[in-house]
Amino acid sequence: MGGTQNSSIRTRTRRSERPDRHGYHAPWLRGIREAAEGLDLTGLWLLMPRRGHSPDWLSPPPAGPTATFEEEIAQVRAADPGAAREDSARSLADTPGALEHPLAHAWLADPERMIRDLADLLEQVWHTLLAPDWPRLRALLEADVTFHSRRLAEVGLGGLLPEIHRRCGWRSGTLTVASDGEYERHLGGRGLVLMPSVFVWPDVVSSFDPPWQPTLVYPARGIAGLWADPAGRSPDALVRLLGRGRAAVLAALDDPATTTALAHRLGLAPSSVSAQLTVLRDAGLLVARRYGHQVLYERTPLGMALASGGA
CATH class of the missing domain: 1.10.10.10 (Winged helix-like DNA-binding domain superfamily/Winged helix DNA-binding domain)
Structure with missing residues (x-):
């Protein structure tokens, strides 16, 4: 099990554009509104279809639960330009009108520039919107990993997956995730990363495309109290x-x-x-x-x- 900061960045920016998903995060959104208005997030919006594929190279699975932002953004900057272009083109095709955007044309023509531009933007988003809250978010994610690690030992993977999300199941060595489309991949002994996320709620997100480590991203426990303001003690x-x-x-x-x-x-x-x-x-x-x-x-x-x- 592990957590990642890059996926938090991308999920956070997606969250701010989806009023139907504000839910528990409305206090945070109000707090970062002014700072977010100073960022040009056009590049990320182009690669965040409401339905469809999001580029895996922008949020690769973490190397481990203690990976730093610097280590993760270095992994993004080291993406293979050809693979990143193919991955991004697939995402752009799922966003109406995105392929016609001048920025999309420039990036597909020069994927090395695309990697630099988006890595720079992710760094801006991290320092402006995420880093100030990271100790609080990290505590929540680490508590979730601790809890579910213990549950895994108690009930096994077959018992744990339905607890993580109602759309997940495990039977006879097969993970199933209820979704609109169909996709099948044999893990071949590579294992599965279970990754809690603060901002993916109410969904569960799976990533199984090679060459990435198979990953299941699910809503972390305790998000209801995440943005509670300090009040008079009781x-x-x-x-x-x-x-x-x-x-x-x-x-x-x-x-x-x-x-x-x-x-x-x-x-x-x-x-x-x-x-x-x-x-x-x-x-x-x-x-x-x-x-x-x-x-x-x-x-x-x-x-x-x-x-x-x-x-």
């Missing part, structure tokens, strides 16, 4: 829901902290705090990250929503 409600000890630990994590720091902050024994952190992490309210010899705990978006009274 410690009594948290105590009733979680118990006094766990509520105190969750409320104290305004900033990432170690077990020792939290114990000092709360005046509790480290062993007691460690036990509460484990329960909160297993419930998807916290994630833990190692920095050198330290392990820092921070809230997931679901944990933020509970702590702020937004749940």
Whole structure:
């Protein structure tokens, strides 16, 4: 399982153009409206058909769950020009009028320029619209990976896929995704990447075209509380829901902290705090990250929503 930042960029820009998909993300859209108006996203709109193919070379599957944006954008810049041209032409054909656009003509004539232009645009979008929110988004995605990894061990792939999305199924070694078209590919031992996305909701997106790693992108858990604004705390409600000890630990994590720091902050024994952190992490309210010899705990978006009274 893994997450990717490039696919988040492309899904985010698509989200802003589809009012019917605003849903949980309306607060974010209001917040980035002015910044987005300063970007010329024409090139991305041309390659984002409402129905049809989106270029895989623009959002290749991640090398791993810890891949950085710099590593991912380098992968985009290293795309094969011939393959990128073919991939993009297929997408342009699915967007009415796109093939007649001057930019499309220029790109198909010079795919190396297309790769440079779109990689530069993705970098602009990342720094302007995505990077400020990435710690929050990363926490949500990492919590989802942790939860579904545990579920995979508990119920197997056949039990997990329908939980990930109602359109997914697994039977006799065959993955099925209910969709309008038909496509079949034998994985041949290459495996399948399960990738949570904050912005793909309510859809599930599959990518199986060679040479890309077969990937299934699904809506991450907890997006309902993702953009909850901090509000006045409701410690009594948290105590009733979680118990006094766990509520105190969750409320104290305004900033990432170690077990020792939290114990000092709360005046509790480290062993007691460690036990509460484990329960909160297993419930998807916290994630833990190692920095050198330290392990820092921070809230997931679901944990933020509970702590702020937004749940």
